[in-house]
Amino acid sequence: MxxxxxxxxxxxxxxxxxxxxxxxxxxxxxxxxxxxxxxxxxxxxxxxxxxxxxxxxxDQRQARHEVTATVVKKLSRAAPDPDPETSSTRDAHSRVLAEWTAPDGTAQHGTVVADLKTPHHGDHFALWTDGHGRIVGRPLDSVxxxxxxxxxxxxxxxxxxxxxxxxxxxxxxxxxxxxxxxxxxxxxxxxxxxxxxxxxx
Structure with a gap:
């Protein structure tokens, strides 16, 4: 103006x-x-x-699949994180040895981070994998x-x-x-x- x-x-x-x-x-x-x-x-x-x-x-929705994993046993916690933001998130998760079935039907097992505070043998939790059962991140959502x-x-x-x-x-x-x-x-x-x-x- x-x-x-x-x-x-x-x-x-x-x-x-x-x-x-x-x-x-x-x-x-x-x-x-x-x-x-x-x-x-x-x-x-x-x-x-x-x-x-x-x-x-x-693309991520086509390539990534949510499967149900089963806890075999709980593993020791990782070293404490000095970052308060990530450590608070990590407190709600646990490292476990788990097994799951890949979308292609093959049996998989390995160390994963489960969104369980106190996991026990036989507990189930969701896990994202690719078509061959390898662990991947959650797909990006539309919002x-x-x-x-x-x-x-x-x-x-x-x-x-x-x-x-x-x-x-x-x-x-x-x-x-x-x-x-x-x-x-x-x-x-x-x-x-x-x-x-x-x-x-």
Whole structure:
């Protein structure tokens, strides 16, 4: 809004400098970019990220399978974690020796982390595996993927707007420096006693 007011104010002002008009037009262009183009960039990036992440969700759902594992025996706890966030999560899980049947029908066994506080022989828990029974992480869900896509869109829009505003400020800064340099040159030409010129002193 200030850019539009600035342009209107400087239209026919006799004190207007070329740099004043350039600065006002630059501010108006930056404002229009931030209000129109940056949101479009964010929307495009968000849509592309959404397509890619939702495809990843579909791929992971096809490749990963939830199976039921059975506790054979509880194993000793791992060394304590100094990070309070991960250690609180780890407290609700236990290392166990377990066995499970892979989606391809083969019997599997191994050391896994079960979401059981006090596991006992014969307890059942859910486990994610690939088609051959190898343990994999839980697949990405659609809501999380959509959240990441929205964040990517917002981030792209903010980055575009910030880049334009930063570029505008850099250009204005250089223009002001040139203006000051010209003033210094004019001051040097006028000399130290410019105020007494023509007074007969």
């Amino acid at each position: 200030r850019a539009v007011i600035g342009l209107w104010r400087w239209r026919h002002n006799p004190l207007r400098r070329t740099t004043d008009l350039v600065e006002a037009w630059l501010a108006l262009a930056a404002l229009l970019f931030i209000l129109v183009v940056a949101p479009l960039i964010g929307a495009v990036v968000g849509a592309v990220a959404q397509d890619a992440l939702q495809q990843s969700v579909r 999380t993927a959509a959240t990441h896509a929205v964040l990517a869109g917002f981030g792209a829009a903010a980055l575009a707007a910030g880049s334009v505003e930063g570029g505008r400020r850099m250009i204005v800064w250089r223009m002001v420096r040139r203006r000051y340099a010209r003033w210094d040159q004019a001051w040097d030409k006028a000399g130290p006693d410019w105020g007494r010129t023509g007074t007969g002193s």
